[in-house]
Amino acid sequence: MVETSARPEISTARRRALRLARALTTPLLPDDYLALINPKWSTRELTGTIVRIRRETADAATVVIKPDFPWPGHVSGQYLRIGMEVNGIRRWRAYTITSDPSHPEGVLSITVKYTEGGRMSPIFVRQAQPGQVVFLGEVEGTFGIPVPCRPKMLFLSAGSGITPIMSMLRELERRDALADAVHVHSSRDAEDMIFGGMLRRLAKRHEGYQLCEIHTSRDPRFSPDQLDRLCPDWRDRETFLSGPRKMIDAVRECFEGDGLDGQLHTERFQPVIGTGGGEGSGGTVHLRVSDCDTECEPGMSILVGGENAGAKLMFGCRMGICHTCVGRLREGTVRDLRTGELTQASGQMVRVCINAPEGHVEVDL
Amino acid sequence: MPSADTNPLHRLTVEQLEDLGKKFEDIGQQVRVDLGDSDARYIRSIIQFHRRLAAMSRVVLVLGSRWKPAWVLGTAGLSVAKIVENMEIGHNVLHGQWDWMNDPNIHSSTWDWDTASPAAAWKHSHNFVHHTYTNVIGKDKDVGYEIMRVDPRQQWHPLFLFQPIYNVLLMALFEWGVAVHDLDFDKIRKGEKSKAQVRDELKAIGIKARRQILKDYVAYPALSGRHWRQTLWADVTANIVRNFWSNAIIFCGHFPDQTYMFTEDEVADESRGAWYVRQLIGAANIDGSDFFHFMSGNLSFQVEHHLYPDLPSSRYKEIAPRVKEVCEKYGLPYNTGPFRKQWGNVQRTIIRLAFPGGESRPKPGPYVRSDDEMPAPKDDRVPAFP
Numbered sequence: 079m080v081e082t083s084a085r086p087e088i089s090t091a092r093r094r095a096l097r098l099a100r101a102l103t104t105p106l107l108p109d110d111y112l113a114l115i116n117p118k119w120s121t122r123e124l125t126g127t128i129v130r131i132r133r134e135t136a137d138a139a140t141v142v143i144k145p146d147f148p149w150p151g152h153v154s155g156q157y158l159r160i161g162m163e164v165n166g167i168r169r170w171r172a173y174t175i176t177s178d179p180s181h182p183e184g185v186l187s188i189t190v191k192y193t194e195g196g197r198m199s200p201i202f203v204r205q206a207q208p209g210q211v212v213f214l215g216e217v218e219g220t221f222g223i224p225v226p227c228r229p230k231m232l233f234l235s236a237g238s239g240i241t242p243i244m245s246m247l248r249e250l251e252r253r254d255a256l257a258d259a260v261h262v263h264s265s266r267d268a269e270d271m272i273f274g275g276m277l278r279r280l281a282k283r284h285e286g287y288q289l290c291e292i293h294t295s296r297d298p299r300f301s302p303d304q305l306d307r308l309c310p311d312w313r314d315r316e317t318f319l320s321g322p323r324k325m326i327d328a329v330r331e332c333f334e335g336d337g338l339d340g341q342l343h344t345e346r347f348q349p350v351i352g353t354g355g356g357e358g359s360g361g362t363v364h365l366r367v368s369d370c371d372t373e374c375e376p377g378m379s380i381l382v383g384g385e386n387a388g389a390k391l392m393f394g395c396r397m398g399i400c401h402t403c404v405g406r407l408r409e410g411t412v413r414d415l416r417t418g419e420l421t422q423a424s425g426q427m428v429r430v431c432i433n434a435p436e437g438h439v440e441v442d443l
Numbered sequence: 444m445p446s447a448d449t450n451p452l453h454r455l456t457v458e459q460l461e462d463l464g465k466k467f468e469d470i471g472q473q474v475r476v477d478l479g480d481s482d483a484r485y486i487r488s489i490i491q492f493h494r495r496l497a498a499m500s501r502v503v504l505v506l507g508s509r510w511k512p513a514w515v516l517g518t519a520g521l522s523v524a525k526i527v528e529n530m531e532i533g534h535n536v537l538h539g540q541w542d543w544m545n546d547p548n549i550h551s552s553t554w555d556w557d558t559a560s561p562a563a564a565w566k567h568s569h570n571f572v573h574h575t576y577t578n579v580i581g582k583d584k585d586v587g588y589e590i591m592r593v594d595p596r597q598q599w600h601p602l603f604l605f606q607p608i609y610n611v612l613l614m615a616l617f618e619w620g621v622a623v624h625d626l627d628f629d630k631i632r633k634g635e636k637s638k639a640q641v642r643d644e645l646k647a648i649g650i651k652a653r654r655q656i657l658k659d660y661v662a663y664p665a666l667s668g669r670h671w672r673q674t675l676w677a678d679v680t681a682n683i684v685r686n687f688w689s690n691a692i693i694f695c696g697h698f699p700d701q702t703y704m705f706t707e708d709e710v711a712d713e714s715r716g717a718w719y720v721r722q723l724i725g726a727a728n729i730d731g732s733d734f735f736h737f738m739s740g741n742l743s744f745q746v747e748h749h750l751y752p753d754l755p756s757s758r759y760k761e762i763a764p765r766v767k768e769v770c771e772k773y774g775l776p777y778n779t780g781p782f783r784k785q786w787g788n789v790q791r792t793i794i795r796l797a798f799p800g801g802e803s804r805p806k807p808g809p810y811v812r813s814d815d816e817m818p819a820p821k822d823d824r825v826p827a828f829p
Contacts, residue, residue, distance in 0.1 A: 080545055080546075081545065101654075101657055101662045104654045104657075105555035105556060105557060105654070110494060110548075114494055166480045166483030166484075166544055168544060168546050170545075366567070367563060367567050368571065408640075409639055440639070
């Protein structure tokens with residue numbers, strides 16, 4: 079299957095009516111005919127409209143989106159897949175949400191930094207216009223403010239790693255919870271700092287929020303041993319970390335060394351999975367549409383097994399996010415390689431990139 | 444085997460096949476990199492046209508099927524809508540011709556069409572079996588659809604005596620024939636398919652059939668109230684019109700006299716170039732106007748379709764001259780003819796081969812440009828025919 083948007087939340091009555099009317103429109107949906115009158119009446123996909131674009135720095139912009147259906151909400155720090163059509167082709171990319179989860183206008187925003195040679199970022203930073211339609215995927219990610227949370231906080235960010243922190247700060251300000259927060263942020267210079275102006279104003283408004291800027295064009299690069307100087311009581315603080323991989327690794331090592339990893343929160347990246355070596359029994363796979371038989375060792379995903387046997391299967395992220403690779407599970411039991419959870423066939427769709435056979439399975443792919 | 448002597452495939456050298464394969468790859472690649480906004484607009488406009496036409500025809504029938512002119516208008520509209528939906532949209536979307544758009548609503552993995560055949564089953568029997576083993580007797584189940592003898596090399600059986608009769612039945616009930624085709628009775632008989640798979644496939648056909656029947660033969664007639672009979676009759680007519688038309692176009696794709704069939708030996712260890720030649724000479728086009736091509740889902744460019752099953756059908760017409768160029772260079776035939784002739788050929792074959800024996804029909808020579816086409820560069824031609 080192909081990467082899709084989230085399904086909008088609609089009332090039970092509307093869902094029932096649509097299901098009933100399907101008898102008249104099958105194999106299409108009533109939505110397909112409603113969309114002839116107004117495309118926004120279709121509940122097939124969660125779409126949104128760009129309402130404004132704000133330039134943050136020379137190469138970053140914030141895109142403000144009004145969802146066409148009530149926004150199901152998110153936790154500050156989470157990210158969202160966003161799709162947009164470019165020359166007839168719909169392209170997807172995940173971006174951290176930078177807006178407060180309960181924005182008074184019901185809008186949400188993402189902040190995009192231009193990446194040379196990137197597919198989506200040049201579109202959002204340079205070409206997108208208010209009024210354009212975007213496709214919204216599911217909200218994902220486990221990075222967020224824990225409950226309960228110590229009142230004293232430390233934010234460590236660098237470059238575009240500021241984005242999830244921004245969403246958290248906005249939420250904390252709204253909740254009036256910025257009692258004692260220290261924020262150490264690295265950017266090339268003052269100009270290049272995304273949300274620079276906003277954060278400086280925030281620091282002026284709230285005594286409890288202390289911003290410490292590191293400008294790498296003149297200052298030395300941030301390293302954990304500066305913590306004692308920048309924030310002497312860092313060991314007592316709930317810490318939120320977002321930045322390049324190198325910085326994350328260094329800070330994590332420092333916290334783990336002091337046995338403080340319980341209070342360190344960071345964006346967790348999925349390791350590559352599915353290539354074999356792991357729990358479970360493994361098994362055999364019959365792909366019914368491709369007419370292909372293959373065997374998977376323990377820890378090998380159905381996708382990798384199928385590819386090894388020469389089947390041409392669709393895939394996207396290969397880590398269970400995008401749903402591009404789904405196929406109908408017809409027979410047998412599969413194991414989710416991330417959680418170890420077992421699922422028995424009942425004609426449901428499974429993501430073959432993160433599922434391994436447990437014995438013999440048959441999939442409509 | 445008489446056909447082996449005349450089959451142009453056997454006259455090309457390994458190098459020629461390789462070179463020709465590259466030429467065909469290039470033609471496809473040039474279109475692939477050029478796909479964009481205007482192609483997306485095309486398929487969306489056709490989809491919108493179909494939905495508008497279908498909705499209007501249904502409304503006309505529900506409200507006015509008792510009134511003869513409205514009945515004719517509604518039935519004609521619905522027939523055309525079903526034909527466009529099945530051919531220019533459904534067949535081509537399910538082939539993955541529009542998958543490059545990455546739009547989940549116009550995608551082979553999510554699409555289902557307005558016919559009795561479930562999409563998954565058809566994708567297996569057609570996209571996979573037929574388009575891979577095209578015209579290989581015994582491998583391609585579309586060679587006579589396991590119920591007809593369309594090549595003299597297929598063994599005769601007394602049951603084939605009835606094929607002229609059930610051929611007509613198949614024309615009228617084509618969608619149901621296609622629906623059960625993927626079950627592959629031959630495979631079931633030989634026990635090559637698990638019981639569970641057969642059960643699931645039957646269930647899928649059952650669910651699809653129930654939905655189709657409920658819509659066309661229960662729901663819309665019921666909405667028409669006292670005039671349910673007229674609406675029911677209109678729906679039956681539209682489905683049969685669509686069945687006759689799609690059957691005619693599809694049978695003209697591989698069974699006219701010009702096309703070649705192959706044995707399994709002939710295609711063993713086939714190179715990519717040879718695969719292209721088999722697709723080229725195993726298929727036949729139908730001449731016609733742009734409107735005719737549209738109504739046949741561009742399957743009137745069957746040759747181009749078989750060379751590039753995953754290229755948008757709207758591009759076949761533009762690549763046809765380049766395919767002809769390759770045919771001319773290698774002395775290969777480019778099979779085409781007017782609809783009446785192609786269809787007549789097919790019917791004659793079906794009647795003749797109902798009886799034992801029969802011979803392969805005479806094949807056309809290499810493609811030669813006619814006067815109204817561009818003059819050919821004669822120097823680098825490689826004759827593949829004696």
